Amino acid sequence: MAETILVVDDDLDILELLKMNLEPEGYNVRTANDGESAVQSAYMDPPDLILLDVMMPHKDGLQVIEELKDTEHTKNVPVILLTARGQTEDKVRGLDTGADDYITKPFDLREVTARVEAVLGRTRPIKYINPLMHAMGDAFSEEGVQQLAGHLQAAAAIQKKLLPEQAPSLEGFDMATLLQSSTSVSGDFYDFIPLSETQIGIVLGDVKGNGIPAALLMVMIRTALRLLCHEEDTPALILKRINDLVVRDTEADLFATMIYGILDLTKSTFTYSNGGHCYPFHQKNTKEMTLLKTGGMLIGAFEEATFACETCSLSPGDALLFYTDGITETAASNSAVSGENQGESTQSIQDDAFQDVIPMDMFYGGDRLAACLSKNAALPASALCEAVVDDLAVFSGSTTPHDDRALIIIKRDT
């Protein structure tokens, strides 16, 4: 999502010049030509950054900063001051008042762009953290970012622990789950949301992207799901709502893939929508297997994304298997691939050990997972889960996953 810069100067030529310079860089540019309208504009819709002239009649730049810093929803908007050469006192007072940087007139347009990018780069993480800070009712200081980063990593780990370890026990169904975390903070998640006496919402997903924004996105999606999911809403509608929420609140390269569905215990149906997630398997008691492909795009990147639903009937003995790509992208051990070196090192291959060529055999893959499911379809859900884990361990020669892995198996009792 393009960031918005509010440019404030009483010199219309300078406004025009800055606008012409910044828009091609991908910013939305709003302008104001006096202090009062600048404050109004920022109050109405806080921009991502303000380029603010100091010397203006009536209300000068420093007064503008003071008013913005006094108001909750504008106090964290970064400000770069435009000052005349030699006005050292203005600069000092400006920085004291809370400006983030200053640029001396006459300026080089390249410097403006560079400073805008630098300040936004510094303050961007705050945007992700701010909602949390508001929730905590705490005043926010930029110095706290680093410390907070550590706390958030810990919070993400806790969040992961909050995922339901045990699948709920449901009349007529047998469920098992698996969640293995690698050391990095990443975003596999699942949840079971009771919707009514006879219906339960089931979600499994994977937040893409790294670090704190990804961890926060996972928290946000899980919370939103808990709040949004109602029995009467179709999974397609829920995914659309989550999509629009994430599109609005995050950058385009932060997104998730997920499947959400409603298991109806009396009708023995599963109605789902798949948002760009690796296709779950429906292993039928007839040995036939289908993939749950119906849905739409990955979640959170495109406003125009649309989603569809499908209902599958679960016969006695049918199984559904949901997974994240940490399972299918499990790397092979040397011995598993070459068939040689049996009994030697079973250490799994590190990523940089095969820079050049990657035969797809290097990865466990969907076909192996499907075969494992077919072969063990008669087992109870938890034993089936273990069979997959064992198969992965044999394939990779390691029991330590390098990526997060999540798995849900739902079987209808025979």
Place this chain on the structure above:
Amino acid sequence: MNFETTIGEENISILHVEGKILGNAADVFRRKMNDQLQTGRDKLVVNLMNVPLIDSSALGAIVITLKSCQQSGGKLVLLSPQKAVREVLEVTQLNTVIEIYDTEEGACAAFA
């Protein structure tokens, strides 16, 4: 991972990528695409013929570049993704918003 950019007719940039695009390599990939946009070239063909594998970071780079191209009135199209890459594009349904071509001629004709 290697990159080479050729400029075709109508100022179309063709970015030839070689090697898998995983993890931090996606940042380089994104920068290479962005370099073209920065010089005003928003008609971008990304040749994936020699890319055996991509991950979600690479998808993110493609998504964000696609959006930048669209915002400036340009377009990003993909050329000859291999099976594994094509599958990722299908599962995520990015193939519904990004045009994919099997020949360079076809890809370039997309900008006509």
